[in-house]
Amino acid sequence: MRKVIEIKNLNYTYPDGKRALENITLDIFKGDSVGIIGPNGAGKTTFLLHLNGIFNGNSSVKVCGLPVSENLNDIRRKVGLVFQDPDDQLFMHTVFDDVAFGPVNMELESGEIRKRVDDALGSVDMGDYKERISHHLSFGEKKRISLATVLSMNPEILVLDEPTGNLDPKHRKDLINFLRDMDVTKVMATHDMDMVLSICNKIVIMDKGRIVALDATENIFRNKELLRLYSLD
Amino acid sequence: MHHSYIDKYAELDSVIHKADSRLKIIISFVFILFIVSANPTAYLSFVLYGLILLILLAVSRIPFLFIFKKTLVVIPFVVLIAVFIPFMKGQDGIILFRGIVLRSYLSILCMTLLISSTKFTRLLKGLEQLKIPKIFIMIMSFMYRYLFLLVDETQRMQRAKESRSFKKTKRFRIVKILSNIIGVLFVRSYERAERVYLAMCSRGFNGRARTME
Structure with a gap:
């Protein structure tokens, strides 16, 4: 199997001196679905922001064999990152402009851009929302469109920060089914244990900036002691 | 809202x-x-x-x-x-x-x-078709998008304040609370701007405002 993400001894300290990530070493293979779990403030989001070079730590992250810090343009086409708050992710005034933002930056031609926007919005069941204005949408709608803004770039790796956070039960279930059927490498930070169980084949447990456990999903869920230690049961 | x-x-x-x-x-x-x-x-x-x-x-x-x-x-x-x-x-x-x-x-x-x-x-x-520089259009678009969010946030803070005040607030105190709200709003907007910029970078923005031809 091909390694798509290689991380060796990644350290990151916030500008204010607080240690955020310590000695993270992790390999992610093509087709993997990795769930990153852990308490608030464990460093999950900070870690995700390293996967497309937003943060650089000691720059020991490689995506598809390329060091992230030197190949930002390529990396950001390959890695689609969806932020937790859809109001951060949706910054243009119409849904169409937002979903087209990535493809426009990739300098695709307009026919291709339109097609990608249609496909991406169609796949999250928001095809009729193209001309809508973002601030008039409900939270669930914004959350799904956030995903579409990244799908339109056809990423090889999908990085999601709390994809099901604050969603109602129906949309949460739809989203889980959609993600499960999607054939790309996925990395997601979440508190949603049911989702992790139904989508992810590997689990990383983080605490205080460190990886404290890394194993196949079934092994983690079998380890009752570990689950109790991190209140995950 | x-x-x-x-x-x-x-x-x-x-x-x-x-x-x-x-x-x-x-x-x-x-x-x-x-x-x-x-x-x-x-x-x-x-x-x-x-x-x-x-x-x-x-x-x-x-x-x-x-x-x-x-x-x-x-x-x-x-x-x-x-x-x-x-x-x-x-x-x-x-x-x-x-x-x-x-x-x-x-x-x-x-x-x-x-x-x-x-x-x-x-x-x-219309402004875009009239060849107004894209950066101005982008700034206006951001203003329009986030103005509403700012108003929402102010309203939420106002409500949170009201649900914790029991008697009529003195006038001087209102001024104090108001200046506090404005301060918090500024910090929050600043942080949001930072996150939005990161979200833009994640989708390939590199400082050049582009639009579809």
Whole structure:
């Protein structure tokens, strides 16, 4: 199997001196679905922001064999990152402009851009929302469109920060089914244990900036002691 | 939450609403040029300009009171700036002062009419087609997108404050709370701007504002 993400001894300290990530070493293979779990403030989001070079730590992250810090343009086409708050992710005034933002930056031609926007919005069941204005949408709608803004770039790796956070039960279930059927490498930070169980084949447990456990999903869920230690049961 | 401020009546269906936004932008611009270059003593031309705007307003079917309220907001600023002129120039100064207030009010009336009768998305599209630099259009688009979020946030903080106050707050304390709210809002907006920028970078933004050809 091909390694798509290689991380060796990644350290990151916030500008204010607080240690955020310590000695993270992790390999992610093509087709993997990795769930990153852990308490608030464990460093999950900070870690995700390293996967497309937003943060650089000691720059020991490689995506598809390329060091992230030197190949930002390529990396950001390959890695689609969806932020937790859809109001951060949706910054243009119409849904169409937002979903087209990535493809426009990739300098695709307009026919291709339109097609990608249609496909991406169609796949999250928001095809009729193209001309809508973002601030008039409900939270669930914004959350799904956030995903579409990244799908339109056809990423090889999908990085999601709390994809099901604050969603109602129906949309949460739809989203889980959609993600499960999607054939790309996925990395997601979440508190949603049911989702992790139904989508992810590997689990990383983080605490205080460190990886404290890394194993196949079934092994983690079998380890009752570990689950109790991190209140995950 | 649903608000609509500046373009509350932009969905109406009148001749003015249907007109091409480029045309509207150019006409408004030229009209304002005429207004500001009018002689301060040429009262007849002011009456004429005002009359034209009122007729356009009537045709657009936007409620008169709505426009009137929107335009009033700007008057204090104009008066504040212009109020010193009569003291410096005596009798001429009063005429000059009156001219400035009249001209700015008419210009604002014209702009308000343009914005209220055009959907913001179409206004931006029009500006884009008129070759206004993309960076300006992007800034306006961000302003429009996040203005509403800012108002939401203020309302939420206001409610949180109200649900924890039990008796009538003293006036001085209100000022203190208000300044606190403004401070927190500033910090939150700053942090949001940072996150939005990161979200833009994640989708390939590298400092050049691009739009679809």
